[in-house]
Amino acid sequence: MNQRLHLVFGGELVDPQSTQFRDTSQIHMVGIYPNYASAFAAWKAEAQRTVDSAHTRYFIAHLHRLRDEEREVSPTEELGG
Secondary structure, eight states: OOOOOEEEEEEEBSSTTSOOBSOGGGOEEEEEESSHHHHHHHHHHHHHHTTTOTTEEEEEEEHHHHHTTTSOOOHHHHHHO
16 A cells, blocks of 8 residues: 655745745644645644634645656545555
8 A cells, every 4th residue: 555645834924815934944844644634633733723823824735646746646545544
């Protein structure tokens, strides 16, 4: 079974309507997770922790898509881990 690695990261944005970070040296790397479900749980925890900061936002990057660009992943595979 292939790994479906996901990176959770975030930080303060220049504008809440954009995805440009105010200071890239201050990006918070939450961690790399073996599946979407665990990445989503980590993302949700960080998003809830920073809910009072309108300029702070967290993201989930699908690392396995970068690694396996030639192979398309179905949504059900994505959730299954």
